[in-house]
């Protein structure tokens with residue numbers, strides 16, 4: 364049984380390389396706003412109209428060419444400018460490896476602090492995404508440096524799948540960080556194959572840790588972005604919110620990915636919860652989609668579900 368599951372995962376991972384681009388494009392664009400900044404702005408404007416705030420992400424990661432750090436920063440500044448001009452209820456999400464994290468952390472800090480100052484002038488918030496485990500320490504160190512230098516318009520993502528996360532949150536407690544709590548998209552398969560265990564092995568353990576961490580964050584007085592589409596976790600989160608008497612937008616918000624579980628999203632809004640939607644855009648959607656499918660077979664399963672659904676509704680798919 365274990366081997367069958369393993370083989371299926373490998374098959375799904377490998378297949379991301381052979382899925383034709385036009386199909387990947389069709390699938391990817393269910394989740395990605397488009398290739399241009401204006402696509403992300405349009406999606407954000409429409410979501411704002413139904414009471415949803417957004418966080419815009421310029422696709423790209425693992426950059427090692429210094430001139431590209433500058434291009435990436437320019438793209439993020441353009442996004443901040445457009446958010447401000449359109450007066451959107453939106454903020455920005457960034458991946459620090461776009462600015463040289465892990466290559467030269469001083470350069471990375473200089474870019475991100477510049478960006479934060481630019482955002483501060485426009486009263487816009489920036490989320491630091493959490494990338495895979497080789498970058499966890501560096502991301503946390505950059506976050507500390509940002510806060511030590513007085514920036515407040517910044518939040519950090521933490522992953523419930525990692526064994527280390529509780530300690531990481533406790534280390535930051537004095538900063539009372541604004542935290543996006545997610546399960547974690549990177550399955551750290553390479554490390555697992557080397558028998559190095561840094562993550563919880565089962566979904567149940569990850570979910571238990573998620574709730575444990577959420578309680579820890581609320582105990583520390585942190586604002587929590589509850590970033591999940593999992594029905595059980597959302598149900599338990601609402602129980603915690605009710606029992607603690609927490610206020611939407613003051614103590615917490617729900618966060619979801621663009622194009623995922625829109626009915627659930629609408630239900631949360633109707634119940635009076637603040638909801639933020641993550642809106643990626645950019646030309647690097649192919650690499651992003653393929654990498655996600657390779658890193659995490661679960662994403663591929665979601666994607667394949669959409670694909671087969673689309674085949675049965677082929678008229679809609681071709682539109």
Ligand SMILES: Cc1cc2nc3c(=O)[nH]c(=O)nc-3n(C[C@H](O)[C@H](O)[C@H](O)COP(=O)(O)OP(=O)(O)OC[C@H]3O[C@@H](n4cnc5c(N)ncnc54)[C@H](O)[C@@H]3O)c2cc1C
Nearest residue numbers: 492493520545546547548590591592593618619620641665
């Ligand atoms: C706003 C936001 C920001 C995030 N930022 C980070 C980050 O910085 N670092 C990081 O490692 N991870 C990040 N993630 C990803 C997160 O860690 C999970 O991988 C992802 O949200 C799926 O986990 P889940 O909690 O929704 O539960 P799951 O059990 O994986 O999903 C529950 C259900 O939601 C649906 N679903 C979930 N994901 C998808 C998908 N991609 N496509 C289609 N359907 C889907 C499926 O119906 C699934 O059954 C972020 C997620 C969100 C919502």
